Amino acid sequence: MKGFEKHWIDFLEGDNHALGEMYVAVFEPLVVRAIYYTRDIENARDIVSQLFAELLLAPKEVRRDRWCHVRDPKSFLSIIVRNKCMDHLKVVANRQRILKTIPQNQASFYEDSSEKELIVKLNQCISELSDEEQKLLELHLDGYRNHVIAEELNLSEKTVRNKLSLTRKLLVVRWQKLFIFIWILWN
Numbered sequence: 001m002k003g004f005e006k007h008w009i010d011f012l013e014g015d016n017h018a019l020g021e022m023y024v025a026v027f028e029p030l031v032v033r034a035i036y037y038t039r040d041i042e043n044a045r046d047i048v049s050q051l052f053a054e055l056l057l058a059p060k061e062v063r064r065d066r067w068c069h070v071r072d073p074k075s076f077l078s079i080i081v082r083n084k085c086m087d088h089l090k091v092v093a094n095r096q097r098i099l100k101t102i103p104q105n106q107a108s109f110y111e112d113s114s115e116k117e118l119i120v121k122l123n124q125c126i127s128e129l130s131d132e133e134q135k136l137l138e139l140h141l142d143g144y145r146n147h148v149i150a151e152e153l154n155l156s157e158k159t160v161r162n163k164l165s166l167t168r169k170l171l172v173v174r175w176q177k178l179f180i181f182i183w184i185l186w187n
Helices: 003-012 016-038 041-057 060-067 073-100 104-112 115-127 131-141 146-153 157-186
Strands: none
Touching: 003 016, 003 060, 003 073, 016 041, 016 073, 041 073, 115 131, 115 157, 131 146, 131 157, 146 157
């Protein structure tokens, strides 16, 4: 058995040191693959690092149940990186699409405000959501699919879809109210 496959089996059995050995062996090649898709070295490094962090945090039972069938761990990790890059690109495209749909009076606010101020205001709107709504939104924005969120929160997929829809609508309303308040203050 080759060294990398041996490390994979050891990792599945709970040996986190083996994951560290795999990290050293494939981090840079996986980053190169991620750069191919994202065209951004920082995002590529973040994606690969996040993958290994998720693997590290996975309980031993999850490791065995989900990944025991993997025969070529290098290819498996490469496919995961590709999928995470595709998810990242979808999130970026969605954010750009949303920014294009903002009315002109709100768009001028974006141009006049620093990004940091916007993040503070968005976090203020998010902090007004319930804990469950915040967790749903966090998982959704992290790129998790509805069925994964449902499994994580022990809900049905349909419930997750409905709650996400309501949470997004609530967040939009709060965001709009914030802009109205700011507009009133400025005028």
